[in-house]
Amino acid sequence: MFWRKRGLTDFSEEVKAHLELETERLKAQGLSEAEARAAAFRAFGNVTQAQERFYESGRWIWFDHLVQDVRFGLRQLRRSPGFTAVAVLTLALGIGANTVIFSAVYAVLLKPLPFKDSDRLVFIEKKNPPRGWVRNPISPAEILAWRNESGVFEDMAAFTQTSCVLTGMGEAEEDPCETVSNNLFPLLGVAPLRGRTFSADEDKAEGPRAAILSFGLWRRRFGADENVIGRAIELNGASYTVVGVMPANFSHLYATPYGTVPEIWVSGIALSPAHSWNDYFGIGRLKPGISLHQAEAQMDPVSVHIGEVHPDLRGWRAQLMSLRMMLSGDTRSALVVLMGAVIFVLLIACANVANLLLARGAGRAGEFAVRSALGASHARIVRQLLTESLVISLAGGVLGVWLASWGCKGLVALAPPSMLKSEPGLAGGAADLRVLAFTLITMLATTFLFGLAPALQSARPHLTETLKEAGRSSLQSPRSRRFRSALVVSEIALAMVLLVGAGLMVRTLAQLSRVNLGINPAPVLTLRVPLSGERYKQPQAQAEFWRRVVTSVEALPGVESASVARGLPIGDWAGQFFTTYDQPNPPAGQVPDANYVVAGPGYFGALQIPLVRGRSFNEHDTQSATRVVIVNEQLARMYWPGKDPLGKQLRMGTATGRAPWLSVVGVVGNVLSQGPEWGFHAEVYVPYQQFPWVLSPEHLLVRTAGAVKPASMIHAVVQEVHRVDKDLPVTDIRTMEQVAREPMAQQRMMMALLGAFAGLALVLSALGIYSVLSYTVAQRTREIGVRVALGAQRGNVLRLVVGGGVRLAVLGIAMGMAAALALTRLMTDLLYGVRATDPLIFSAVSIVLGTASLLACYIPARRATMVDPMVALRYE
Amino acid sequence: MSTREQKRRLELLQGTLDLLILRTLIFGPQHGQGIARAIGQTSDEELLVEHGALYPALQRLEARGWIAAKWGTSENNRKARFYALTAAGRKQLVRETTKWRRLATAIGRILGPEAEEG
Numbered sequence: 001m002f003w004r005k006r007g008l009t010d011f012s013e014e015v016k017a018h019l020e021l022e023t024e025r026l027k028a029q030g031l032s033e034a035e036a037r038a039a040a041f042r043a044f045g046n047v048t049q050a051q052e053r054f055y056e057s058g059r060w061i062w063f064d065h066l067v068q069d070v071r072f073g074l075r076q077l078r079r080s081p082g083f084t085a086v087a088v089l090t091l092a093l094g095i096g097a098n099t100v101i102f103s104a105v106y107a108v109l110l111k112p113l114p115f116k117d118s119d120r121l122v123f124i125e126k127k128n129p130p131r132g133w134v135r136n137p138i139s140p141a142e143i144l145a146w147r148n149e150s151g152v153f154e155d156m157a158a159f160t161q162t163s164c165v166l167t168g169m170g171e172a173e174e175d176p177c178e179t180v181s182n183n184l185f186p187l188l189g190v191a192p193l194r195g196r197t198f199s200a201d202e203d204k205a206e207g208p209r210a211a212i213l214s215f216g217l218w219r220r221r222f223g224a225d226e227n228v229i230g231r232a233i234e235l236n237g238a239s240y241t242v243v244g245v246m247p248a249n250f251s252h253l254y255a256t257p258y259g260t261v262p263e264i265w266v267s268g269i270a271l272s273p274a275h276s277w278n279d280y281f282g283i284g285r286l287k288p289g290i291s292l293h294q295a296e297a298q299m300d301p302v303s304v305h306i307g308e309v310h311p312d313l314r315g316w317r318a319q320l321m322s323l324r325m326m327l328s329g330d331t332r333s334a335l336v337v338l339m340g341a342v343i344f345v346l347l348i349a350c351a352n353v354a355n356l357l358l359a360r361g362a363g364r365a366g367e368f369a370v371r372s373a374l375g376a377s378h379a380r381i382v383r384q385l386l387t388e389s390l391v392i393s394l395a396g397g398v399l400g401v402w403l404a405s406w407g408c409k410g411l412v413a414l415a416p417p418s419m420l421k422s423e424p425g426l427a428g429g430a431a432d433l434r435v436l437a438f439t440l441i442t443m444l445a446t447t448f449l450f451g452l453a454p455a456l457q458s459a460r461p462h463l464t465e466t467l468k469e470a471g472r473s474s475l476q477s478p479r480s481r482r483f484r485s486a487l488v489v490s491e492i493a494l495a496m497v498l499l500v501g502a503g504l505m506v507r508t509l510a511q512l513s514r515v516n517l518g519i520n521p522a523p524v525l526t527l528r529v530p531l532s533g534e535r536y537k538q539p540q541a542q543a544e545f546w547r548r549v550v551t552s553v554e555a556l557p558g559v560e561s562a563s564v565a566r567g568l569p570i571g572d573w574a575g576q577f578f579t580t581y582d583q584p585n586p587p588a589g590q591v592p593d594a595n596y597v598v599a600g601p602g603y604f605g606a607l608q609i610p611l612v613r614g615r616s617f618n619e620h621d622t623q624s625a626t627r628v629v630i631v632n633e634q635l636a637r638m639y640w641p642g643k644d645p646l647g648k649q650l651r652m653g654t655a656t657g658r659a660p661w662l663s664v665v666g667v668v669g670n671v672l673s674q675g676p677e678w679g680f681h682a683e684v685y686v687p688y689q690q691f692p693w694v695l696s697p698e699h700l701l702v703r704t705a706g707a708v709k710p711a712s713m714i715h716a717v718v719q720e721v722h723r724v725d726k727d728l729p730v731t732d733i734r735t736m737e738q739v740a741r742e743p744m745a746q747q748r749m750m751m752a753l754l755g756a757f758a759g760l761a762l763v764l765s766a767l768g769i770y771s772v773l774s775y776t777v778a779q780r781t782r783e784i785g786v787r788v789a790l791g792a793q794r795g796n797v798l799r800l801v802v803g804g805g806v807r808l809a810v811l812g813i814a815m816g817m818a819a820a821l822a823l824t825r826l827m828t829d830l831l832y833g834v835r836a837t838d839p840l841i842f843s844a845v846s847i848v849l850g851t852a853s854l855l856a857c858y859i860p861a862r863r864a865t866m867v868d869p870m871v872a873l874r875y876e
Numbered sequence: 877m878s879t880r881e882q883k884r885r886l887e888l889l890q891g892t893l894d895l896l897i898l899r900t901l902i903f904g905p906q907h908g909q910g911i912a913r914a915i916g917q918t919s920d921e922e923l924l925v926e927h928g929a930l931y932p933a934l935q936r937l938e939a940r941g942w943i944a945a946k947w948g949t950s951e952n953n954r955k956a957r958f959y960a961l962t963a964a965g966r967k968q969l970v971r972e973t974t975k976w977r978r979l980a981t982a983i984g985r986i987l988g989p990e991a992e993e994g
Contacts, residue, residue, distance in 0.1 A: 011931070014908060017956045018927065021909040024952060043912075045928035 008051065015047060069387035076388060083360060084392070086767075087353045091396025091446060093760055094349030096403035097342040098442055100411055101753075103404070103435045105335050108328050114249060115323070116189025117285070122292065123326040124156065124282030126303075127319040134319060140275040141310055142303070143282050146318060149302045152295040156284035157184035158271060164264050165532040165729060166221065168234035174530050174729040175217065175263035177235075181271065187285055194218075195229040195244030198267045202243075205270035211240040212265040215248040237533030240266060276310040283323065292320045312654060333829045334750055340823070341501060341757045344494045346446065348764045351487040351494075354450040355768055357389065358484055359775045361458030368458055381459035389451025390444075397443035401436070414752050416745030453483065484772050489812040491768045495761035496816020496849055497823055502758035503841040504824060504831055505751035511676075511833030512744045518671035518680075519569050520608040523560070524736035525702040525710035526568060529721055529728050539691040545724060546688065546697055550600060552720045553702055558713060560705040563602035564688060564697035569609075569671050570740050578684060580639050581649035581661060591654055594635055594682035595673050598697055603685070604630075604668055606703040607736075614646045614666030621687040628687060629662035634670050635682035650684070662686065675743030677832055701736070710735045750830055762849065765812075766856040773805050774860035781867055789869035801864045805857030812853075813846050893925065893933045895976060898961065898969040901943060907956035908934060934959060942968050 019040045026036035044050070077084040115121055126142065127134040140158070147156040157180065164177035182198035185191075193215065202210045211233060213222070222228050231242050246265075271280075286295055299318040307314035325332075361368075368381055457480055529549075536542050546564045553562040567574055576596040579586070586592065601617045603609075612633055621628055629650060636645040645667055651659045670680040688697045702717055704710050718730050741748070777784070784797055824836040834841070900906060900914045911934075912927045937943045942965030948958040961969070 013955075014957045015928075015931065017907070017950075017954060018909040018912075021907070021950060021952075021954060021956060022912075022927070024954075025909075025913065043927050045926040047928065050928035050931050 012051065015044070015050065019044060019047075065383070066387065069384050070391060072384065073388035073391045077391060080360070083356055084395075087356055087392050088395045088399060090349045090352050090764060090767075091393055091450075092399035092403055094342075094346035095393075095397050095400030095439060095442055095446070096407055097345050097757060097760070099401060099404035099435060099439045100407035101335070101338045101342045102438050103408060104411060104415075105339050106435055106438070108331050108335055109324075113324060113327070114190070118323060120154075120286045120288065121188070121323040122284050122286055122295070122320045123323050124284055125319045125321070126278075126316045128315050129317065130315055136316070136319075137278045138280050138282055138318075139278045139310075139313060140271040140280060141273050142306055142313060142316070142318075143280060144271055144273050145302050145306050146282070146299050147284070149305070150295070150299045152284075152286055152290050152298050154285040154287050155183055155187050156282050157181045157187045158269060158280045158282050159184060160269070160280045161262070163530055164235040164266065165237075165530055166233065166235060166264075167237070167533060167727065169221065172727050172729045173221070174731050176261065177264040177266060178262040179267070179269045180265050181269045182267070184283065187283065190246070190250055192244035193247040194226070195242070197244055198265075202267035203269055203271070205268060207268060209238060209240045210243040210267040211235060212244040212246060213242060214246055214261075214263045215250065217263040218245045235264065235266065237537075273309075276313050284320075292322065296320050311656075330746060330829075333826070334746055337501070337750070337827055337830065338753055338757075340826075341498055341754055344498050345757050345760055345764075346442070347449075348491045348494050348761050348768075350446050350450040351491045352450075352764050352768050352771075353392065354454055355484055355487050355771055357385075357450065357454035358457065358480060358487075359771065361385070361454050362480065362775075364458065372459075378459055382455045385455035385458060386447065386451050389447045389455070393443045393447045393451075396446075397439060401439055404439075411749075411753075414749040416742070416749060457483070481776075484775075485808055488765070488768045488772050488808050489815065491765040492809055492812025492849065492853065493816035493819055495758070495765040496813055496845060497820045498754065498758040498761040499845040499849060500816075500820040500824055500841055501827060502751070502754040503845050504827060504834055504836065504838060505747060505754050507834040507838065507841060508747050508830070508832045509744065509751045512747060515672065515676040515833075517570060517676070517740055518609060518669050519736070519740075521570075521736035521740040523704045523708075523710060524606060525704065525713055525717065526732070526734055526736055526739060527700050527702075527714075527717065527721075527730055528698050528732040529700060529730055530698055531696065531728065535725075539696060542696045543689055543691070546600065546700075548724045549700060549721055550602070552723065553700070553717055556713070556716050556720065558704055558708040558716075560703045561602045561606050562700065562702045563606045564600040565603055565699045565701060566598035566688070566697050568699055568701075568736075568739055569597075569607055569673060570675065570736075571673075571742055573674050576652055576684075577654050578650050578652050579654060579657070581651075582640070592639060592682065594631075594684045596652065597683060597685045598688050599685050600688055600697060603701070606701045607671075608703075609671060610669040612667045612669060613644075614664070616666055616668075617685075617687040619689075622689045623691055625690070627660050627662045627690055628665045630666040630668055630685040631664055632668050632670050632680075632683040632685075634680045635684065636664075636667050638682055652684075677743070710737075747830060747832065762852055765849075766852045769805050769808060769853050770856040770859065772808070773801060773857055774863065776804065777801060777860045777864045780864075784864050784867045785869040785871070788867060794865045797865050797867070798861050801861035802854070802857045805853060805861075809850055809853035809857075813849055816849075817842060817846065893929070894937060895969070895972045896925075897930070897933055897937060897959075898942065898965055898972065901959060901961040901965070902969065905948075905958040905960035907948075907950060907958050909956070910950075911959070937965070940968075941965075 019037075022040035022043060023033075023036045026039050027033060031039065041047070112118065113121070124138060124143075124146070125135045126138050127136065137160075138158075143156065143158045147153055159178045159180040161176070161178055164175050166173045166175060180198070182200050182203050185197035191197075192212065195212075197212065198210055201207050213228070218224060218228060225231075228242050228245065232239050233242055234240075286292075290298075296318055299320075303313075303317050307316070328335075371381060372378070531542050531545060536545065550562045550564060553559055574596045575593050577591045577593050580592065597603075599617065601619060601621070604611055604616050614630070617628070617630065631645060631650075639650075640648055645664050648664045649661045650664070651657065651661045653659045668685070671683065672678070673681060673683060700717070700721070702710070702713060704713055714733055718733070721728065721730055784792075784800075787797065787800075820842070821837060828836050896915050897911055900911050900918070906914065908930055909927070912925055912930055915925050934943070934945075938945055938959070942962060943959045944962050945957050945959045947955060950956045
């Protein structure tokens with residue numbers, strides 16, 4: 001072996017030479033051959049011991065032992081391929097699942113943010129405690145006051161999200177983009193890859209218009225042109241100078257609250273203390289040693305002061321969140337639950353393998369007894385057995401990592417788009433050193449988890465008894481039986497917890513999909529066409545464009561109707577204050593608010609939102625006609641309870657606003673516009689042809705006729721849009737079903753993953769019961785034989801065996817139920833329409849688990865009834 | 877097995893045996909049996925060295941680079957492994973000898989009178 005200069009043979013030869021030389025010397029002194037030889041041996045002492053000592057003097061002896069143990073272990077494992085396959089596969093599934101989920105946990109929750117001193121970075125929004133509103137965008141007035149007067153920030157940057165349509169270089173393209181203050185990049189401590197970031201001068205409204213490109217956009221649209229700096233590009237019809245390119249990972253790691261990753265940053269944020277519109281977010285760097293709570297507390301007096309200057313900002317307080325918290329968002333609780341689930345799966349896998357090892361250890365009792373009689377120390381046998389376990393878990397780990405690479409792909413496929421957009425690290429999968437290190441530690445930990453107890457048990461054989469029994473199957477000690485039963489009970493308990501978790505998710509999803517959203521999404525296709533540039537400066541031009549598009553799309557065969565809207569009915573929330581004519585001065589803090597939807601005439605028809613009273617929009621609702629509005633039932637009930645809402649007047653904005661009064665001409669059904677979890681909100685719909693004071697339509701909604709699938713119309717519809725204006729980008733092409741499913745994406749992922757883990761747990765724990773019972777039956781063959789010989793009926797035998805299994809199952813289910821009651825509370829955030837302690841789920845899961853356990857008992861029990869008393873009695 | 881107890885005894889003997897081996901080799905390369913015989917003869921058979929115990933010591937000294945070994949032929953034409961002192965071994969011998977002399981003198985001083993009385 002390479003680490004030792006001499007082999008054992010060489011040494012043996014030396015000893016042989018020594019003995020011969022000594023024999024010869026003694027013969028020369030007159031002793032006979034036999035006497036001389038004996039004397040030489042006597043003088044030498046124990047030859048074998050010398051050899052052993054020689055052997056052990058090698059410095060790498062432990063390694064040598066390890067190699068020896070590994071070889072021996074491999075031989076042992078090869079001798080029982082069934083056991084090996086089951087153990088390795090079980091661990092591979094456990095380790096693989098852990099690797100997949102940990103890679104997600106690492107990417108989302110643990111990986112350090114690529115910003116300077118990122119633990120001091122905070123995301124700044126605002127809340128309105130009296131009204132229960134949280135996480136609202138902030139205004140320039142607040143940004144400036146908080147930055148300059150609170151004294152908690154080293155610096156604070158602001159940004160607002162827009163979209164930029166890039167024109168003038170081939171096909172127009174719309175990209176998510178952000179207007180940012182010049183200090184944002186230095187605040188994060190991120191340098192551009194090419195060029196520079198913005199200057200203070202460029203922050204001004206009339207300053208030079210500058211743009212910074214993302215690495216992706218630079219590569220995709222500019223061919224990674226080195227001369228892009230200084231080039232003029234056209235964004236939303238205006239000319240901007242490219243001043244920089246950000247590095248590749250920047251835009252990805254710099255996620256925004258709504259999951260859009262900007263491709264372009266533009267200058268000209270022009271923050272002014274006079275502006276109170278809420279369209280901005282802040283990112284601040286706290287001074288060292290200031291906590292989030294301290295900072296919020298110190299910002300409160302400043303907020304009060306702002307309220308004195310801007311009445312419309314009264315009641316708002318700063319809401320800070322660490323940047324890490326903001327980026328992980330909703331996924332945090334989901335990931336924590338999943339991590340717990342996979343750890344449970346791994347524990348079950350370990351318990352199972354430990355059980356298998358114990359059974360095997362009992363079968364090998366003779367081997368260990370012989371070895372320890374021959375002088376192997378207790379520690380040496382334990383080490384040998386642990387090495388065997390290590391071999392198993394290494395094999396399981398390698399297979400697990402391989403499985404994990406598939407699992408990560410599956411996870412990415414299941415993950416909600418918003419999670420992927422904000423956490424592209426997820427898509428990277430397990431190919432991260434720290435994730436692999438985690439897997440390695442998991443493997444070592446599992447080795448001890450499942451290997452140590454069996455090793456300790458097996459290595460302490462009752463020498464004389466085992467050797468006396470010589471060849472007969474040894475009886476397991478009561479202690480070992482209790483231990484194995486405890487393992488099975490805990491397996492069932494863990495499986496119970498996982499099954500309850502999965503069951504709750506299944507019910508959540510069932511409840512969610514049963515919810516009536518208030519629209520019929522099935523036949524609807526949606527797409528977005530942002531209008532920009534000189535051509536569409538006038539609202540009339542925009543209205544004309546949409547009128548032409550709707551007309552030509554409606555003429556397509558397979559289209560039932562089409563309409564336009566600003567925002568989609570699900571997921572696009574645009575909260576606005578409004579004032580009713582009946583109560584022009586609502587008390588402070590009680591200004592009505594509603595989701596504000598700008599819609600075309602066919603909107604309600606296309607989405608099949610029922611018209612409850614009055615009329616829908618029509619072609620006559622133009623600029624010259626009376627200004628009209630349609631409200632939903634919820635709004636009517638809230639603000640004109642018991643009265644006829646038709647003919648009532650309201651206007652957008654607060655009481656001090658100057659928006660025109662609108663008359664209610666219709667009442668429509670409620671729509672779950674923020675997804676099922678948030679319930680119904682007040683909604684107002686205004687017709688786009690009357691050029692309301694904000695926002696022109698962007699979305700086209702196409703309802704297909706009869707059995708025509710919405711997705712099949714994509715090509716034709718896009719073609720019609722381009723026939724009207726070939727330079728416009730068409731984006732976000734989705735069926736309404738996809739849109740409606742999106743709020744449930746997280747629950748869907750959780751259900752799929754927890755379901756898979758629970759299924760695995762169920763199978764593994766059933767296997768656990770099965771293996772313990774069949775082992776017990778094998779052990780008790782003789783006893784059962786005697787019972788049958790003495791007249792026991794099949795039923796008695798069946799009851800004997802099944803009874804043992806059922807006891808374990810019942811105990812496990814009871815313990816699992818207690819654990820589940822305590823643990824599923826952690827899932828409350830993820831549930832909808834079902835309580836974490838839902839008795840239906842608990843009982844259903846108990847039945848499933850009980851049935852599986854019974855099935856697992858049945859096979860060994862049947863084997864027991866087949867015992868032929870004659871064979872059984874002869875058996876030993 | 878009982879290796880543990882013997883190992884401990886070996887550790888106690890270690891320094892002595894190493895020194896004796898190095899000292900024996902100062903007269904030229906020698907094989908294991910020759911070393912054992914030499915130690916026995918030079919000490920007037922006072923020091924009984926179990927021949928088997930010699931080999932781990934030789935192994936150790938070789939690993940430290942104080943002696944070098946190669947297979948050769950003995951005076952009566954037998955194949956044997958010969959050990960020779962290296963330069964480092966020579967230095968070590970001087971060091972150890974000095975240490976032993978000082979130690980022996982010191983212990984002798986302490987034990988001297990009592991030994992004569994006893």
